[in-house]
Amino acid sequence: MSDASDEERAERRLYSIGLILSVVLTVASFATVTTGILPRGWAIPALIVLALTQIVVHLRVFLHIDLTRQKREDLQLLLFTVLLLAIMGFGTLWIMANLAERM
Amino acid sequence: MSAKAQNAHPGMNLGYGEGARKAEVDVFGFWVFLMTDLVTFGLVFAIFGTMVGATAGGPGPEEVTDLRSIAIQTALLLGSSFAFSWASLSMKYDRGRGRTLIFLSFAATSALGFLVMEFIDLRHLVEIGATPQRSGYLSALWALVGLHGLHVAVGLLGVGSLTGQILLYGLTDKIKSRVTRLGLYWHFLDIVWVGIFSMVYLAGVA
Amino acid sequence: MNEDAWTPIPGSGFDWNPLTGRLHWGDLKLLEVFEDPSINSFVASAASWIAVLAALAIVILLTVKRRWGWLWSEWLVSVDHKKIGIMYILTGFVMMARGVAEGVVMRTHQATAYQGGFLSNEHWAELFSTHGTVMIFFVAMPFITGFMNYLIPLQIGARDMAFPVLNQISLGLTATGGALVMISLVVGAFETGGWTAYPPFTGADFDPGPGPDYWVWAIVLSGIGSMLSGLNFAVTIYKLRAPGMTFMRMPVFCWTALCTSILLVFALPPLTVAGLMQALDRLAGFHFFTNDLGGNMMNYANLFWMFGHPEVYILILPAYGIYSELTATFAAKKLYGYTSLVLATMSIAVVSFCVWLHHFYTMGQSPTINAAFGIATGIIAIPTGVKVYVWMATLWRGRIRFTVPMIYMAGFFMLFVIGGFSGIILANPAINWQVHNTQFIVAHFHNVLLPGLIFGIFAGVHIWFPKAFGFRLHERAGAITAFLWIAGFSLTFLPLYVVGLLGYPRRSAAFEDPAFIPYMIVTLCGAFVLLSAFIGLIVTLWLSVRHRDELAVPLGDPWDGRTLEWATPSPPPHYNFAVIPEITGRDAFATEKAEGRPYVTPTEYRDIHMPRDSVAGVFVFLCTTAIGFGLTWWIWWLAILGALVLLGWMFIYPFFDRTDEVIPAETVRLANEAWIAAISLREGVDRDDETTPRNRGFAATDMEQAT
Numbered sequence A: 001m002s003d004a005s006d007e008e009r010a011e012r013r014l015y016s017i018g019l020i021l022s023v024v025l026t027v028a029s030f031a032t033v034t035t036g037i038l039p040r041g042w043a044i045p046a047l048i049v050l051a052l053t054q055i056v057v058h059l060r061v062f063l064h065i066d067l068t069r070q071k072r073e074d075l076q077l078l079l080f081t082v083l084l085l086a087i088m089g090f091g092t093l094w095i096m097a098n099l100a101e102r103m
Numbered sequence B: 001m002s003a004k005a006q007n008a009h010p011g012m013n014l015g016y017g018e019g020a021r022k023a024e025v026d027v028f029g030f031w032v033f034l035m036t037d038l039v040t041f042g043l044v045f046a047i048f049g050t051m052v053g054a055t056a057g058g059p060g061p062e063e064v065t066d067l068r069s070i071a072i073q074t075a076l077l078l079g080s081s082f083a084f085s086w087a088s089l090s091m092k093y094d095r096g097r098g099r100t101l102i103f104l105s106f107a108a109t110s111a112l113g114f115l116v117m118e119f120i121d122l123r124h125l126v127e128i129g130a131t132p133q134r135s136g137y138l139s140a141l142w143a144l145v146g147l148h149g150l151h152v153a154v155g156l157l158g159v160g161s162l163t164g165q166i167l168l169y170g171l172t173d174k175i176k177s178r179v180t181r182l183g184l185y186w187h188f189l190d191i192v193w194v195g196i197f198s199m200v201y202l203a204g205v206a
Numbered sequence C: 001m002n003e004d005a006w007t008p009i010p011g012s013g014f015d016w017n018p019l020t021g022r023l024h025w026g027d028l029k030l031l032e033v034f035e036d037p038s039i040n041s042f043v044a045s046a047a048s049w050i051a052v053l054a055a056l057a058i059v060i061l062l063t064v065k066r067r068w069g070w071l072w073s074e075w076l077v078s079v080d081h082k083k084i085g086i087m088y089i090l091t092g093f094v095m096m097a098r099g100v101a102e103g104v105v106m107r108t109h110q111a112t113a114y115q116g117g118f119l120s121n122e123h124w125a126e127l128f129s130t131h132g133t134v135m136i137f138f139v140a141m142p143f144i145t146g147f148m149n150y151l152i153p154l155q156i157g158a159r160d161m162a163f164p165v166l167n168q169i170s171l172g173l174t175a176t177g178g179a180l181v182m183i184s185l186v187v188g189a190f191e192t193g194g195w196t197a198y199p200p201f202t203g204a205d206f207d208p209g210p211g212p213d214y215w216v217w218a219i220v221l222s223g224i225g226s227m228l229s230g231l232n233f234a235v236t237i238y239k240l241r242a243p244g245m246t247f248m249r250m251p252v253f254c255w256t257a258l259c260t261s262i263l264l265v266f267a268l269p270p271l272t273v274a275g276l277m278q279a280l281d282r283l284a285g286f287h288f289f290t291n292d293l294g295g296n297m298m299n300y301a302n303l304f305w306m307f308g309h310p311e312v313y314i315l316i317l318p319a320y321g322i323y324s325e326l327t328a329t330f331a332a333k334k335l336y337g338y339t340s341l342v343l344a345t346m347s348i349a350v351v352s353f354c355v356w357l358h359h360f361y362t363m364g365q366s367p368t369i370n371a372a373f374g375i376a377t378g379i380i381a382i383p384t385g386v387k388v389y390v391w392m393a394t395l396w397r398g399r400i401r402f403t404v405p406m407i408y409m410a411g412f413f414m415l416f417v418i419g420g421f422s423g424i425i426l427a428n429p430a431i432n433w434q435v436h437n438t439q440f441i442v443a444h445f446h447n448v449l450l451p452g453l454i455f456g457i458f459a460g461v462h463i464w465f466p467k468a469f470g471f472r473l474h475e476r477a478g479a480i481t482a483f484l485w486i487a488g489f490s491l492t493f494l495p496l497y498v499v500g501l502l503g504y505p506r507r508s509a510a511f512e513d514p515a516f517i518p519y520m521i522v523t524l525c526g527a528f529v530l531l532s533a534f535i536g537l538i539v540t541l542w543l544s545v546r547h548r549d550e551l552a553v554p555l556g557d558p559w560d561g562r563t564l565e566w567a568t569p570s571p572p573p574h575y576n577f578a579v580i581p582e583i584t585g586r587d588a589f590a591t592e593k594a595e596g597r598p599y600v601t602p603t604e605y606r607d608i609h610m611p612r613d614s615v616a617g618v619f620v621f622l623c624t625t626a627i628g629f630g631l632t633w634w635i636w637w638l639a640i641l642g643a644l645v646l647l648g649w650m651f652i653y654p655f656f657d658r659t660d661e662v663i664p665a666e667t668v669r670l671a672n673e674a675w676i677a678a679i680s681l682r683e684g685v686d687r688d689d690e691t692t693p694r695n696r697g698f699a700a701t702d703m704e705q706a707t
């Protein structure tokens, strides 16, 4: 691939790093559960953190979300969506858990 | 990096004309669509969260989770996503439509493998009586996994359609913009899968 | 019952066959009255006869007048946002006829409902369910979507929507929902669980019949259409503004439209999810909202209102936008407090996602949660209050013309504030517990929907009808109609606050306390006033068409308008603007007039590319109606056929390159110069003569002093 421009090479590198990071994070997630190395009650928070990290990696690498100017619109859209989803998601869990408790 | 900085959407290489403007509008519109899909998935996740305990004496997370199969599915979907990004790169740097098509077909095959594995898993669930009619928990599980699977299947149709278009018309600006949008969809589905394998399967047996 | 035949709900008792599913001749309501004569069957059959005969009359009329080709090529396949907008508003109007008629029947029933009433419980329940569903989803939604469609591109200086074909598809999906609800009038029955259709009452265990399925598919399919509209509007406003039209120069209507679009995009998914889960429960035996096996019906209430509350702001924000344009234009003043209005709109949009629980304070969650959502609800009243002050300040010392739009505005001011206050009262969980599910709620939401939304729409119709059709609406008839609406509303719904506080429950077919009787008679009278107000609209339209020559305003600016749409002839050409305007300030057209340079002839014309006609909308309408009807009646082949055809089309569609239609620069030039020449021949009309035949749509501007 000697004809690849610098830019193309840089992008390939980025994608490869993304792939490797994803694999590492996925393996870590599975290992958390299969090996049971974490104390009880820590596994799920760990899984959440690993999943969120992996999602950020995917967004950055595969979906090209970054902090540069032309991507700002997409980023704002995404953040706004996440905000609303957080309101709806946590609201739901809060309300329903409370109802279950008071049943 | 300067060329990249000028290009509104990194998946394409369209310059600045009317075509690029149209593509920008289309891609932005597609992002908005993805966000509605994100909300949809997020809500189904939330409902799943409220129903984790609702097994009604039926099969629970332990019974329905086959971690080996889930790991393979994860690998297949990640591989598919990666292959798609390679297809986008070939398209962007004009490496010929042959290469683009080859990577697209890798992506499609891998995703097809994912669907087959998922289908086998679900059939197993039916065999052990873990049908969605059994309990609220299983209803939510089937809905979430099924919704994602359906999305992947529709994505495969999209690859089929685009492959035909590329063969017929080559990589025109319009088709490049479509490949870019399908790519976003593809990677988005992988993100949803990260949520599913972590929160539905792994957290279920953790 | 055929033992071998498989039915989706085993033992549900439906006689099922592969060809017609569970549909039989007996489901046709046309014949019900002959088989089993009673008041109920008479009302039901009469309603379905009216629907069928009205449809038949339209078909005959189109055939006799040889208008099918015209209907098809001028309207159904058009992707012009203006025509699509008009079709939305027409849909809303037609559906409103049904909604109002049902309202009057219900009022008549309630006036006789002391220890009874003439309708059966079942029939009464079906009435308020269809009425609510129709009014919210197929009257209010099409109205606001129609206005946004018509106005957004014109006001931001664009030629069409970002996705014109998608726009047509949205209309097709809305039509599907409307068609399903109308079909339910003739075939089978609608559900009885209100417009909210809460399970498990609407679940397969309690109501296995087709009614809830009609509701689900009408709502899910039209809901997808609304979501796509929101997407389309948002992207249009984001990406297609004319050069110089910065966000803070956009007309307020576009701001409200943008916020409504954002709400549509994010609030419709919960409804779709709730609807589809309900469908899975009913058709496939899932257990999302059932009583047994781990189902949880509270999830439904929660999902539904995550849509439902933003929905009320989806409906009211565009009306706020109309009121904003109205006050500025008809007081001949710059809008006071533009920035605060914009900020108020945006904060309403965000906060409206944080209050949904106030619709189910009584569901049993802890007081802490109720308090949290109660506070959020109180907060959302603030921006609305800001708006009312902004409008009043705009009117203050303006040169107000008390024409029809302003009459509606006055009614809105007086009545909407009452509705708003009752809303603040309801926001308090402790009070809410007392009046929940009473007529107080019915009074409250009609109070915000009618004087808030519907008055705004009708005021908007009076303002923009001349833009769309080239002639004004009849002033006197319009004014009488407006007063009828105001009086009718007050008589019908204000007494309900009282009976609500006295404890008359909502949605109840009968009442036991004779003290309610006088109130119910007043509201019955009010309902007839409302009916005559609705007829007044038709009369206004009819008179206007008859006198269209006197009322003609082809030059395009009958009200001394401030925003870009008035800088075009009436009706505007397909491509909206001969050349895309350069925007130099807020209220673009008013700025041009103030600087003394409206109607300049451009130095250069270019060819204009417009999207071509498309059959996509009609096609999607047919496929999705087949899917919805098939799933409702378990006619699987029909549903599968519809779905496969639709999927196949989506697969093949991109293979056909859509080319644009090119309008040559010369054509554009001729049309534009003819219009400008016509203007230069006339004197501008003074505001005092606005409603006289002297008004041809060229305004003598008198804004200089005022602005």
Ligand code: HEM
Residues within 6 Å of the ligand: C099, C100, C103, C104, C106, C107, C128, C129, C131, C132, C133, C135, C136, C139, C140, C193, C194, C195, C196, C442, C446, C449, C450, C454, C492, C505, C506, C507, C508, C527, C530
């Ligand atoms: C024009 C004259 C109207 C009349 C006479 C009328 C009458 C009624 C009546 C009698 C009810 C049943 C109240 C009860 O449950 O006890 C009702 C419910 C309702 N109306 Fe209206 N209404 C009118 C206009 C509207 C409009 C314009 C809208 C909305 C845009 C609307 C939306 C609703 C809704 C959402 C319900 C609740 C249905 C349910 O309980 O599920 N109505 N109306």
Ligand SMILES: [Cu+2]
Residues within 6 Å of the ligand: C308, C309, C312, C355, C356, C358, C359
């Ligand atoms: Cu609300």
